[in-house]
Amino acid sequence: xxxxxxxxxxxxxxxxxxxxxxxxxxxxxxxxxxxxxxxxxxxxxxxxxxxxxxxxxxxxxxxxxxxxxxxxxxxxxxxxxxxxxxxxxxxxxxxxxxxxxxxxxxxxxxxxxxxxxxxxxxxxxxxxxxxxxxxxxxxxxxxxxxxxxxxxxxxxxxxxxxxxxxxxxxxxxxxxxxxxxxxxxxxxxxxxxxxxxxxxxxxxxxxxxxxxxxxxxxxxxxxxxxxxxxxxxxxxxx
Amino acid sequence: xxxxxxxxxxxxxxxxxxxxxxxxxxxxxxxxxxxxxxxxxxxxxxxxxxxxxxxxxxxxxxxxxxxxxxxxxxxxxxxxxxxxxxxxxxxxxxxxxxxxxxxxxxxxxxxxxxxxxxxxxxxxxxxxxxxxxxxxxxxxxxxxxxxxxxxxxxxxxxxxxxxxxxxxxxxxxxxxxxxxxxxxxxxxxxxxxxxxxxxxxxxxxxxxxxxxxxxxxxxxxxxxxxx
Numbered sequence: 001x002x003x004x005x006x007x008x009x010x011x012x013x014x015x016x017x018x019x020x021x022x023x024x025x026x027x028x029x030x031x032x033x034x035x036x037x038x039x040x041x042x043x044x045x046x047x048x049x050x051x052x053x054x055x056x057x058x059x060x061x062x063x064x065x066x067x068x069x070x071x072x073x074x075x076x077x078x079x080x081x082x083x084x085x086x087x088x089x090x091x092x093x094x095x096x097x098x099x100x101x102x103x104x105x106x107x108x109x110x111x112x113x114x115x116x117x118x119x120x121x122x123x124x125x126x127x128x129x130x131x132x133x134x135x136x137x138x139x140x141x142x143x144x145x146x147x148x149x150x151x152x153x154x155x156x157x158x159x160x161x162x163x164x165x166x167x168x169x170x171x172x173x174x175x176x177x178x179x180x181x182x183x184x185x186x187x188x189x190x191x192x193x194x195x196x197x198x199x200x201x202x203x204x205x206x207x208x209x210x211x212x213x214x215x216x217x218x219x220x221x222x223x224x225x226x227x228x229x230x231x232x233x234x235x236x237x238x
Numbered sequence: 239x240x241x242x243x244x245x246x247x248x249x250x251x252x253x254x255x256x257x258x259x260x261x262x263x264x265x266x267x268x269x270x271x272x273x274x275x276x277x278x279x280x281x282x283x284x285x286x287x288x289x290x291x292x293x294x295x296x297x298x299x300x301x302x303x304x305x306x307x308x309x310x311x312x313x314x315x316x317x318x319x320x321x322x323x324x325x326x327x328x329x330x331x332x333x334x335x336x337x338x339x340x341x342x343x344x345x346x347x348x349x350x351x352x353x354x355x356x357x358x359x360x361x362x363x364x365x366x367x368x369x370x371x372x373x374x375x376x377x378x379x380x381x382x383x384x385x386x387x388x389x390x391x392x393x394x395x396x397x398x399x400x401x402x403x404x405x406x407x408x409x410x411x412x413x414x415x416x417x418x419x420x421x422x423x424x425x426x427x428x429x430x431x432x433x434x435x436x437x438x439x440x441x442x443x444x445x446x447x448x449x450x451x452x453x454x455x456x457x458x459x460x461x462x463x464x465x
Binding site: 075127130131133134137138141142147150151154155157158159161162165166169170172173 | 391395396398399401405408409411412413415416419420423444451455458459462463465
């Protein structure tokens, strides 16, 4: 996977399959979540927003960690593809974070009675969004893109060390968000008929990320290697 | 090369940076003036309700201190980058992390320490209860070095850019939040007469962590910016 032309061709062949799996997962998950799962006894139908909210909140952290790991690989072994995956992840991660915030606030209005509360998890999610925006801004500011992706990798690694500190300090500062319901060590306090669509959606979101990161990475790769032979060959006979 | 020469290099760099900022006194005093003015602006914006100002005092003081120390960050590496002495530093035989630590220490002595000394005066101005004053000074003593250390990473990443100033706030401010939360809440607790040993230990732990870890990415980022 180290060589750019091979990566480009391989992912090109992989993408339609990923798309099919992703479509199936999201379709089944949405059907299960929006139609089949029973309404919540307290929150009624508005709980159904968790099928978008929770997976995107999970993805927001997951992508940051992927970005830091790929950045580290790029820094240590100078692997071009890892650098490109790292920087291509940033806007997608920021979008998922934004989506988690927006859906959370849409849910919060009827449930908590306000669009926004200064609660621990909301605040750390907002700070995570700022971290993503910092990464994107830094990448945009440095003209030499190889240097830029290495600078971004350093920033992402610093962020990864800081995220737990930020999370716990904010948690300690204020807590109103409901506790975790899925990842509790004993039995999850969510009913199985609601849980299965949630897990399907979570898996589907992983595929959405995979597909969009590959598409972005392919674009970035072609742009960076625009002077190389394989790109000009690609342009002549696509 | 032995340990003594490393210590000497550290002290030499510290002395050099202190001397430079002493020669440019007016530049060094600007962040302090900024701090005083921002704190003065808050009561003007909020209104003269004494109770409200008193309740907001810890947060206002800490946010203003944070912004002031962020504004002065650029001076850690900028002028050295421009006149080429930063390149010489990286070429020296000593580990860059130690040299970075010397520069950050000098920066803190010039900006963080004065903030800490002026803060009680402003706290009295805002009507912070007397028992909160020592906590305010202690939290600033422990917290502002963390701000300088973490901020140095941001400066090192952006020093090669012509307009690094705006980006640096975007990079650094989210990383500052734990210090802000702990710092201002400690002062609030102390002003209410509650014990604050736990929070102070947490702040000290953050300082230890930042002292040990922050110079590493700073050094890596400096090498990157100069390559």
